[in-house]
Amino acid sequence: MIVNDRQKTVLPVELSEDRYQTKQISMGKEIAIVGAGMLGLTLALRCVDHGYKVTLFESAPEIGGLASVWKIGDLTWDRHYHVTLLSDSHTRKIAGDLGIDDEFEWVETKTGFFTDGRLVSMSNTLEFLTFPPLDLFSKFRLGLTILYASRVTDWRKLEQISVEKWLTRLSGKRNFEKIWKPLLRAKLGNAYRESSAAFIWASIQRMYAARHSGMKKEMFGYVRGGYKRLLSRFEEVLTEKGVEIKLGSRIKTIEPDDNTRVRITESDSVRTFDNVVLTCSASVVSNLVPGLQPDELNILSGVRYQGIICASMLLKQPISDYYVTNITDETPFTGIIEMSALVDKSEFGGLSLVYLPKYIAPDDPMFEQSDEQIQEHFISGVESMYPFFDRQDVVEFKISRVREVFPIPVLNYSQKVPDIRTSIPNLFVVNSSQITNGTLNVNETVQIAEKAFEAVLKWSD
Numbered sequence: 001m002i003v004n005d006r007q008k009t010v011l012p013v014e015l016s017e018d019r020y021q022t023k024q025i026s027m028g029k030e031i032a033i034v035g036a037g038m039l040g041l042t043l044a045l046r047c048v049d050h051g052y053k054v055t056l057f058e059s060a061p062e063i064g065g066l067a068s069v070w071k072i073g074d075l076t077w078d079r080h081y082h083v084t085l086l087s088d089s090h091t092r093k094i095a096g097d098l099g100i101d102d103e104f105e106w107v108e109t110k111t112g113f114f115t116d117g118r119l120v121s122m123s124n125t126l127e128f129l130t131f132p133p134l135d136l137f138s139k140f141r142l143g144l145t146i147l148y149a150s151r152v153t154d155w156r157k158l159e160q161i162s163v164e165k166w167l168t169r170l171s172g173k174r175n176f177e178k179i180w181k182p183l184l185r186a187k188l189g190n191a192y193r194e195s196s197a198a199f200i201w202a203s204i205q206r207m208y209a210a211r212h213s214g215m216k217k218e219m220f221g222y223v224r225g226g227y228k229r230l231l232s233r234f235e236e237v238l239t240e241k242g243v244e245i246k247l248g249s250r251i252k253t254i255e256p257d258d259n260t261r262v263r264i265t266e267s268d269s270v271r272t273f274d275n276v277v278l279t280c281s282a283s284v285v286s287n288l289v290p291g292l293q294p295d296e297l298n299i300l301s302g303v304r305y306q307g308i309i310c311a312s313m314l315l316k317q318p319i320s321d322y323y324v325t326n327i328t329d330e331t332p333f334t335g336i337i338e339m340s341a342l343v344d345k346s347e348f349g350g351l352s353l354v355y356l357p358k359y360i361a362p363d364d365p366m367f368e369q370s371d372e373q374i375q376e377h378f379i380s381g382v383e384s385m386y387p388f389f390d391r392q393d394v395v396e397f398k399i400s401r402v403r404e405v406f407p408i409p410v411l412n413y414s415q416k417v418p419d420i421r422t423s424i425p426n427l428f429v430v431n432s433s434q435i436t437n438g439t440l441n442v443n444e445t446v447q448i449a450e451k452a453f454e455a456v457l458k459w460s461d
Helices: 038-048 088-098 125-129 136-151 163-173 174-195 198-209 225-241 282-288 294-301 372-383 441-458
Strands: 032-033 051-057 069-072 073-079 104-108 109-115 118-121 219-221 245-246 251-256 262-266 270-273 275-278 305-315 326-327 335-338 354-361 394-407 427-429
Touching: 032 038, 032 262, 032 270, 038 051, 038 088, 038 225, 038 441, 069 394, 073 225, 088 441, 125 270, 136 163, 136 174, 136 198, 136 270, 136 282, 174 198, 174 305, 174 326, 174 354, 219 225, 225 245, 225 354, 245 326, 251 282, 262 275, 270 427, 275 282, 305 372, 354 372, 372 394, 427 441
Parallel strands: 032 051, 032 275, 051 245, 109 326, 275 427
Antiparallel strands: 069 073, 104 219, 109 118, 251 262, 262 270, 305 354, 305 394, 326 335, 335 354
């Protein structure tokens, strides 16, 4: 247990209709939010709308975090791949609050599998029934597994069993090797071996909800202009509301200033605030706040993250018409995201944009490889999958490296989550490590910000 006089804060699972009526903040109360990803931006919007004077600190030269954008060729687009589902109510709500909810485009997409050396489609019921790698009995078991998982409500029991054991028991070994294992590796890499069944449950719940949110088909969405549009609008709205956004901020320490205020020391300034919320990763929190209790530091250091190397490849022509291609064979990457199968190619100047993600541990030697090594390795992998692919069609190839993307959902993970409140009064920690019954995506990130806002209101001195 953390040694302090406060009861452990548990973020509410559901948000009530009057979720922001918990406590009104007096005008002028100052809050600092560290981290300008989607979590920090959402939290800043909620706080400024309820009377806080908000300062948003971001170490990068731009806002967005994992949802940030960059330039590839002549195109400015998302650094990493994102998609909005019809059931992503929190993402759609925040877009509405920003006044761009009518700028979504919804597209029926297709899903492919690269298995046993060939590309096959599995985008509808008929294709599922004729899927070559599985016999009819295996398909029946697979369908029952998905149906069963969609109806499970007690996710806490699932986090007590490994995902491999649970899926093998329900679906059989062949289904696990041909279907589930590739899907797990696409997001968790080899860390799937240490993960609980709650992870795949959350993934199935999200996709199942998307298929039953008003249309009996898989509809994915994006905001016209991508996250550049969303983030630009976020910055406009926050600035108009008086939020101070400090980019390129180098915070050295965060510590108590007196009994109630919290001091932030940057390389060139020192400021104090009534409240401070850290939205950065657990390891960054422990480095920034040396005054935390030993038990708190132990919990933070116990959060293990999964990293990613994600290549963006701009091409003269598409390589397939599948938005997602799951891979069961050994390839340099763990999946293929053909963004041009979702986004109108006019957004890309008539070109095609493909993401090649590889999820790996933060200390994987691949992080030390040069861009040229990774590019050659990945392009060779694409050539082996698509005989017609010509590397001369590659207009631009760019690589993103992030060592800490999301926590690995190990067994009994919810018992190891950092508390939102710390032993330092009015200092809070809100980050992806507190997502206990979901998977990391923009919708979950926005949702955790909404929940955290309630908690900050409740526990602010």
